[in-house]
Amino acid sequence: xxxxxxxxxxxxxxxxxxxxxxxxxxxxxxxxxxxxxxxxxxxxxxxxxxx
Numbered sequence: 901x902x903x904x905x906x907x908x909x910x911x912x913x914x915x916x917x918x919x920x921x922x923x924x925x926x927x928x929x930x931x932x933x934x935x936x937x938x939x940x941x942x943x944x945x946x947x948x949x950x951x
């Protein structure tokens with residue numbers, strides 16, 4: 901799965917129809933989701949490091 905596929909899927913889940921989603925919008929949302937996921941993993945790693 902590529903980042904634009906993940907972004908397109910997420911935008912469809914929140915209610916935006918597929919014909920209104922451009923490729924660049926889908927890629928941007930996919931990259932933002934990847935950054936949020938990496939930040940969550942970093943936060944989780946820091947939390948377990950303090951234990």
